Amino acid sequence: MAYFLLDLLALGCINAIMVVGLNLQYGYAGVLNFTYYTFVALGAYVAAVTTMGAPPTNFGVEHYALQWALPWPVGLLLAGTAAAVAGLLMLLLTIRRLRSDYLAIVTVSVGFIVWNFITNYIPLFDGSNGIFGIPYILNGAGVDEPTYTAEILAIAAMILAGCLWVSWRIFRSPFGRVLRAVREDEIVAESFGKDTRAAKIWVFVIGSFMAGVAGGLLAFYLTAWSPAAFLPEESFILFAALVIGGSGNYWGALVGAFVIIELLSEISRYLPSFGHASVIGAGRAILIGVVLILILQFRPEGMLPERRLRWYRARALPTGPAQGAPPAGTGALTAAPLDPSMGAGGMPATGEYRSAGARDRLRAIFRRDLG
Amino acid sequence: MTAAVVALAAAGLTLLVSVTNFINFAYGDFMTFGAYAAFAANAAGLNFFLAVVVGGIATAALGVLANLAVFRPLVRRRARVLTLLIAAIGLSFIVQNVIVVVWGTGAQRYSVDLGRASRFGPFVLTPGDAALIVTAFLLLVLLHLMLQYTTFGRSLRATSNNSDLAQACGIDTSRVITSTWIIGGFLSAVAGVGLALETNTLRPTVGFNELFVVFGAIILGGIGRVYGAMVGALIVGVLTEVSGMYLDPAYKGSFAFAVVILLLLLRPQGLFAALGKSD
Structure with a gap:
């Protein structure tokens, strides 16, 4: 033991x-x-x-x-x-x-x-x-x-x-x-x-x-x-561990590695054994897929979400133009192309998609540089 | 032969990509699923062609289910494209391994006689191959007519070009997306049956192994362009057959992957960028 x-x-x-x-x-x-x-x-x-x-x-x-x-x-x-x-x-x-x-x-x-x-x-x-x-x-x-x-x-x-x-x-x-x-x-x-x-x-x-x-x-x-x-x-199992544990947070990565990978490799011993030998491996893979999709649906930040550093909270700056005058320097942010529909249709192969929430998250990240 | 199969799969996948804006890694397993569903229907005593139709319908249903259960909620939340990719790989795992659980990893065979092979110049064709090529051709013509001349085809093209604008014009984009999953699912199933016929064996990995050949075709044609994908499929299909004669068989499997990398690095916009629709 x-x-x-x-x-x-x-x-x-x-x-x-x-x-x-x-x-x-x-x-x-x-x-x-x-x-x-x-x-x-x-x-x-x-x-x-x-x-x-x-x-x-x-x-x-x-x-x-x-x-x-x-x-x-x-x-x-x-x-x-x-x-x-x-x-x-x-x-x-x-x-x-x-x-x-x-x-x-x-x-x-x-x-x-x-x-x-x-x-x-x-x-x-x-x-x-x-x-x-x-x-x-x-x-x-x-x-x-x-x-x-x-x-x-x-x-x-x-x-x-x-x-x-x-x-x-x-x-x-x-x-x-x-x-x-x-x-x-x-x-x-x-x-x-x-x-x-x-x-x-x-x-x-x-x-x-x-x-x-x-x-x-x-x-x-x-x-x-x-x-x-x-x-x-194997790469995919690591991804499952990371996403479930909480990507962006190294403690989440640690927890994911111990809990998910160990659990998945141990649980296959307790799955009902029937049919042919490959069923156990297949059952494990199905389980990984299901758990991963469920996490992405219902708790995309994982078990331990990414932390905001403390000084973000200490400086209680407004999070958007609607809440008052934006802090100096956000002009560059709002002037940047933030069209969420970009990339539809022919899909350019360079450049990135952006989501509606990205702007706020970016503000949080760059707040110190802006202030 | 390969080209016909790849063209069907590529047309379906590129439609899906153009409308949903992410690359569906589970598509190869959709092909496998369609092939197995057709196999089950055929084994249950159904006529082979009817069985293929049943496989197509089953895969279309799977596509709609996947969209409802997995992708639509994520898109609604405006999740990142990378999240959709991971979800698609998760789905691919699920579909492929459910097939393993139900049918096992061994090879299956369709109980259909392809007829005697005859030679046409450098090509060897059986009547079954010919039937497959004709079927693929008919389906692609049908797809073309639908895209060009029906209201639905127009709304699909509008959605793929700019879904927000299409929505503003009163197009029910979520219905269009559902329909695209149906079309994509059906085409993938027929392509899957073709794949299995080609080698006369059906394994749970048959579709996934072919997925990168299909990727090559749609990248060559310019991602999201249906006609480009058809031409791309023709080129990639012929290339894989020809390369098979010259390459060490041990490394043959890498060919499609190498083509995909080179294409993405050298010409990510596809061969026909200038001729296609404007971005």
């Missing part, structure tokens, strides 16, 4: 690192990356091939690139860096040209192509067999499983704490404000002279780095990694 709990906690911490990273991308900057788990997988592979050295002989023939034997912290760093560089490349190629929903299509496509390539190109990461026999980090093969789980839990918890700290710093920095503005209305944020693309790219890269580190930890913990471990639906 104690081991079971330990295992849940360790996996929970690793999942939480992923969801906190995803929160940076989607919750903070509004970049919809449907292939987040591909970056996790990349991290897992890189961590494996940079720390394992030559292939272990007791599992049959394995082929993979690099075969470095670096210490594991360096491997984790390299895993994060590889994922970050991949994220940077993907975003540099696409962000200049694409509206965010088209970007989402591109991420799905990239994810599939990478999966297809890794599965079929054996010299890189051993194709569909995947990499196995990754040695235990810290103390070699002699240690028993519960001890190893506890060690991984300790490392993961420390890294998770670091990720939360970074999220907190970003959230309350001017950079965080720019990000939220970009998410609500990119054109208006840009008209304030903010470099919106740089902001998006930076936060995306940090999120990808977290994905890579989490992937590396997962590979060390599971001691194996293969294409079957990063099917497209």
Whole structure:
């Protein structure tokens, strides 16, 4: 029982690192990356091939690139860096040209192509067999499983704490404000002279780095990694966790990761078993879809909504022109194009949609800059 | 053959996108659902063509249900487009896995004889293929006539061009949207049956796998433009068939995805932007 709990906690911490990273991308900057788990997988592979050295002989023939034997912290760093560089490349190629929903299509496509390539190109990461026999980090093969789980839990918890700290710093920095503005209305944020693309790219890269580190930890913990471990639906489970927990709030990401992912993976044991074997997985996927749609309908802000920073409330400025004279500087806001019907018909592929509520939310975000 | 199937699916999807203003990730699973519904009707003893019609009606109903239960409330709240995308993927999960639960993951076959294949130059055609191509062609002509010459077609085009303005002109846009889901659902079902016939196997992922080919077609044609999508489908359909001969079969699956990325990066407005309606 104690081991079971330990295992849940360790996996929970690793999942939480992923969801906190995803929160940076989607919750903070509004970049919809449907292939987040591909970056996790990349991290897992890189961590494996940079720390394992030559292939272990007791599992049959394995082929993979690099075969470095670096210490594991360096491997984790390299895993994060590889994922970050991949994220940077993907975003540099696409962000200049694409509206965010088209970007989402591109991420799905990239994810599939990478999966297809890794599965079929054996010299890189051993194709569909995947990499196995990754040695235990810290103390070699002699240690028993519960001890190893506890060690991984300790490392993961420390890294998770670091990720939360970074999220907190970003959230309350001017950079965080720019990000939220970009998410609500990119054109208006840009008209304030903010470099919106740089902001998006930076936060995306940090999120990808977290994905890579989490992937590396997962590979060390599971001691194996293969294409079957990063099917497209994995990214979607992380999204479900984030949206249900509360996107934009790193505590929400944390809660979502522990509650939703653990619940979903444990609940499938209690689903009635009938018919064929695939019913359990299918039932789990249906459950995710239903819960997600219900949350989007009835509590779109998630269990823990995004916080307003305290000084927004302290400065009780009017929220709209109807309530009195607008504070100096809002002229730029009202002059910006805020037509909610924009983009109907032929749908330009660049530029963003905007909603009626976006203006007020933007005001709240930029109030300090305006005052 | 592929082109005919893709053209049907692309016409339906691009109509939906133009009217609802978001890209429906669940559309591939609508195709699968239609194919399975037709399969069930056929297995229950119905004539094959009637079964396809039943599949179409069932999928149209599914579309209307999806709109009422999932998308309309979100649009009413003016939710962000990204939220709609996530909801669509959630729906895709639900539909695909309900199919798995009901029919299993194994491959099914229609009990219909496609007839003997004969060669026309480089193409191999069975009478069943020919029937499918003719059906697709007839449906697309019907769609064209409806869009151009009926009041409903005009209100649909008006809604897709500018829904607020259309509403101001007295068009019941929510009825138009519902009707578009019906049309889109029906077309997707016929396309789904075509997909299953093409490979003679029906699996729960058949539609989702083809979704990105359809995306390629509608992007090539300019998103939201029905005629563009038809031409785009022709090009993408022929391209996928030709690429199949030259590409390593292991990487064949990536082709459509690569096409989608390249198109979005190089020519997101589609090939025929200048000829289409004004934005």
